[in-house]
Amino acid sequence: MEITNRLLAVSSLVRRGSYIIDVGTDHAYLPIYLIESGIARAALASDVHEGPCESARKHIAECGLSDKIEVRKADGLCGASADGQTDVIIAGMGGALICEILDKADFIKDKNIRLILQPMRNVPDLRKYLLDNGFAIVNEALAAEDERIYEIICAEFCGQKREYTPLSLLLGPKNIENKKENAALFAAFCEKAASALNKKICGMREGGQNASEQEALLSLVLQEKEV
DSSP: OOOOHHHHHHHTTSOTTEEEEEETOTTOHHHHHHHHTTSEEEEEEEESSHHHHHHHHHHHHHTTOTTTEEEEEOSTTTTOOOOSSEEEEEEEEOHHHHHHHHHTOGGGOSTTEEEEEEESSOHHHHHHHHHHTTEEEEEEEEEEETTEEEEEEEEEEOSSOOOOOHHHHHHOHHHHHTGGGGHHHHHHHHHHHHHHHHHHHHHHHHTTOOOHHHHHHHHHHHHHHHO
């Protein structure tokens, strides 16, 4: 199974030997890839709609993995549970929706569980939710695909509220820490963040609002880009 750069970046954060819960699985490409690659030992592929579930079952059967990957129609993580070392993947949804899904699943507050999250928008809000609710961000990744840069967050429950800054919420604490590993991609990521901030600042100025906090944040983003 060949997968996109975005899903490759997601899979790079999965722990070897984990049981996978893939929420919003669509065609089950990711769990199939993880099983075929020997990274995951078994998986649950879930989706809220029956159509994607049927598509997932078809692809799984074609790959001969029906005994390794269970497909279930479910809303978010409802009805799901951990099985030893468990990695929960939620990719391709808005940050606010991911927060809602996590908020309804108490079983994820377990040190054996890793969350691998790829939000399409509202990424700083998702980071804030995690850090405010006892999760530590243990790793992050960036992936370039179709002229867009995707952010992937890897978090584990620690039971303690973590501190953060506006810069770390915007760019990601681990992205900043690991920026030299892929300097060109990180610089492009900062450029996109700076462009969005510039647009917001211009709108605030036109509306007569004080944009000093956003201007200070923009300055920090540009400093990170130059580094």
